[in-house]
Amino acid sequence: MLRLPPALTPVLTLACAALCLSVPAAAQPLTPAERAAIERAVTGTLRETRVPSAQVAVVRDGQLVFEGAWGKAAETIPQARPDLPYQIASNSKQFIAALLLLLENDGRLSLDEPVARWLPDISGADRITPRQLLSHTSGLPDYWPHDFAFAATAEPVTPDQIIARWGRQPLEFEPGTRWEYSNTGYVVAARIAEMAGGAPLWQQLDQRLFAPLGIKPLPLDDTNAAGFPQGYHRYATGPVRPARPAARGWLWAAGELSMTAADLARWNIARINRQVLPPEDWEQMETPVRLADGSRTTYGLGVARRSAGGRTRIEHGGESVGFLSQNAVWLDQRTAVTVLTNADYGGAENALTNRIAAIVLPKLPPVPARVADTGGRVDEIRHVLAALAAGQIDPARFTPNAQYYFIPGALADYRASLSTLGAPLSISSTRSPWLRGGFVGRAYSVRYKAQRFRLSTYAEPGENGRWEQFILYAD
Template structure:
């Protein structure tokens, strides 16, 4: 899949005020990316770095696929959920224009969903509305092979009972962002993408397009992988599935232009940027560490703003430290392996060295952990008990997928450890638990699982990927 680790290069000329990368730093960035692609199996990556508020580096690596004449840093990758911060920004702009309020009840705009009179627009954007997520899986399920409209998504998922009372819990919800997109169109009188182009992309010189058309000739090929099997071309989801929850495709440099707008407090007012970057609190005062379309953290006492994205065949990460005037964008054409996080983390550690974050204590559900270990053993042995899987998980584990899992995992032998990562968390009505798996030969894997609640809940997802 590789043409060359340095298949394409574009170093951006910047004013003298921006400290450009040294030759040594550039070489180390190349190594970080090459190592991430090699360990994950992702075919390509596109990377942009912002330093001193300017783009100082943009480079593409590897093989972007048969649709590309040559690997290019200008290629538009699907950025998926990173798009959520643009949806949230559109709401903030409409509030400034007096068209709506973050504290409007959803019933004012989209009345035909469950408890619309109890949910605010702010809760939609902060994932605290309680609306069930329509895509918690890390794979495309059967319905995604057919086109969908926003209203059809709402009819199927947003009319179910809420997962919790609005404002009392945090649960990632793509469905909530579909509702937000519908509100934008009603309040603005424009199509969502047209509004974003007029108010954000054109002023910033960003060439963003609908990810549904970023397919085929001239665009990177998305890729899947079943466990440690061969990298396989991914079939894109049918049109409509990401929309306001993840509708955009753009280059790494274009996304970096948005990061610079965040750093410089342009396009949005400083007050709006602050609103987006302020963590939303739950009714009991708990900190969600999430603002409006962005995840919020800290590094050496300074706030970080980040969001990842996952489309069918693509992963992305956008990491910004506004006060440091620093950002890293990493886009990969693979929906496995985590190369994008290894790249942004590695580059940040290189250019802004910091002490590693303290480890978090883990709470273990021993029975579910043992059941996960059992299913992993079945995947290795090729004896998968399908009674332990939901209908969607059985759809995912085709004969080809099951064979790839078996043939790639069996040679590793028995694992020396199978350890839970972090705490179980709710998403889309399922419980997410992840596991680190190590073998005597040094191979490390991660299992990303979703299961129905309860002791005997069936697995909705059981994905195995390499782990650095």
């Protein structure tokens, strides 16, 4: 039997224990058995995925009933703590959407007016609305579709530089006709918020959302420093390595915030209780938008709404360099689970969200297995995997950004990971292709005799489009 290293010893705040004892009788604090089950779920998942640390918060009956941290937060912080702010990245988008709704309530802007009122040089500005920016239906290309830091992110950037480079490219589709995730849209939306609100973005967020809730996030860029959780990366099954963060400015508005799981839980409580925003604004955020042909998406304004096992949850994920997070709210059950991790691999954030939900919610019925589709460039994937097993790639088949990802250390880790496994037994797609940032995204399951991987790819359109991303994750 494996013994957990000291770094996986849980840290729980005394405030949490006191809070759990003082909740009203109507609330249902976690039982000792539930707390023990959460601890087993977290420590087991960190061990399985080799993710260095996790921070967790649980809301039940609209009350914060649990917060804890496990593992190593950084090379200089061997024990994670619940009071350390983790990078929540795209979980920040719901705060941007909330701010624009408040500005609309003030009469300073309309979510359904043309963006041209504020930024006339944006492509399609006379046809795009702020609502479409917030719902990812604007057609603006995504400036960061990758799951790694591409070459340009090595240098600092400003919001206006992002807008000038990506916001003026040709639209990928007519506004309102398709859903395609776009970080660019949120940078444009936040600049509109600054102009309409007459103050910097952070000042408005703090005055209108953070201060009323008593939460104290930090700008994400400020937490890429000593004294804060450090992000980690892994190439295939290679060693876990500290990740090199992007330069300042790249996640502005698209992933602005670092905060504790408990702070994000307090935002979830506001959602559950319909506080800070009028109830109708919360409804707008949580209602999936319809496309021009009448079909409904699963995304509202800054959050997604998904149903599974007879329940509906409001959720979003977040990814920055070296960090993954997941935040889920079950409104009908007045329950929420927040999981923050300091690794951009492994899928611990999703696994833990589901495992903890199974502990704190009534048992869910089993979900039928997904039927895999075996189409989609499988033969070429086999060739790429064989080359990676030899520590090589064919540069002509990869874009400059993908070549930037495959540094010598990455190729060495891929070679060490794959060279002894032989040829894959099977490669099957796990979801239908999607479009993002001008690339075709695909996801696969790759099975060897002794190892399974998840493969995430983006490629230029067309049968022979070059690879923009080709990343294996140990499964």
